[in-house]
Amino acid sequence: MTHSTAAFHRRALLRLGALALLPTGLAAAMAQEAPAGAAPRLKLATITTGFATGGSADVTARLLADHMRGRHAETVIVDNRVGASGRLAVEHVKSAPPDGSSLLVSPSGMMVLFPHIYRNLRYDPMKDVVPVTPLARFPFVLAISERVPADVRTLAQFIAWCKANPKEASFGSPGAGTSAHFSGILLGRLAGMDFTHAAYRGMAPLVQDLMGGQIAAGVLTPADALPLMSSGRLRLIATTGTQRFRFLPAVPTYAESGFPDIVIEESYSLYAPAGVPAEMVASLAQSTHQMLALPQTQARFAQMGLEVAPQSPARFRADLQALHTRWGEIVRTSGFTPTD
Structure with missing residues (x-):
């Protein structure tokens, strides 16, 4: 670097x-x-x-x-x-x-x-x-869908999968130019991978495509991520907070996962x-x-x-x-x- x-x-x-x-x-x-x-x-x-x-x-x-x-x-x-x-x-x-x-x-x-x-x-x-x-x-949450193999459970594993499958390496956000969008841009740059962005018209259609496995990953708010935790169809692998979010205590921050420069709290x-x-x-x-x-x-x-x-x-x-x-x-x- x-x-x-x-x-x-x-x-x-x-x-x-x-x-x-x-x-x-x-x-x-x-x-x-x-x-x-x-x-x-x-x-x-x-x-x-x-x-x-x-x-x-x-x-x-x-x-x-x-x-x-x-x-x-x-x-x-x-x-x-x-x-x-x-x-x-x-x-x-x-x-x-x-x-x-x-x-x-x-x-x-x-x-x-x-x-x-x-x-x-x-x-x-x-x-x-x-x-x-x-x-x-609130921080943002990186969620991965069933489009990503079930054995991918951590941010490091997801990055490795993205690099091995560049055509599948994509993420959605609720709109171009949003804080969520730029969190994905930062991840792609810092991880040294092509991370294609898909802009949605809000969180609802993004969540729908994630749940349907139409896109590999998405950047969600906790309000959108929390109700989906029990479904088992999404894996929450990182948050953008300064520390672990109290409502998602099992999800590590980007900093804990090796990316201390991705800290975004809205x-x-x-x-x-x-x-x-x-x-x-x-x-x-x-x-x-x-x-x-x-x-x-x-x-x-x-x-x-x-x-x-x-x-x-x-x-x-x-x-x-x-x-x-x-x-x-x-x-x-x-x-x-x-x-x-």
């Missing part, structure tokens, strides 16, 4: 935070949130998410809306603005009044990765939104439009952290394969800026061609 390649691999160490905005302004009253225990000054607030009802991002947003109702605003609703891989939701909240009436819950990749893969992104995540706090985090986070007063950001973070400390919140997240991940607004912003820089290096080195 050359010095420059090794340097890149060291820089490739990723730890993704989360992306999330809360209520988006359909109506608003006053610009300041009430002190704890006082009646909320906002009449209506909206939490926007860019994903469909029933998914883990949507459920996270609804848990937050339930908690904020009566605290941040008298009425808090969730607005699912599906489209453009979640970008429509960010664009909507970006243009909302900075009075706390419009917030966003979204994956962190839309803030730290998307700026490097879309040439005409219509928002600047470092300027147009204010990070409040991460809510929940998360859902809370954001507000730029210009929201600092005291409101602090109040939102404090209230959200109280929700994340509740046993019932943690239990509901666990059902979705999510771990709570509170951070202060300042720490969260610093982490996002660092991840934005690191993703830029990875995308440039990967050879990925940005799209419109």
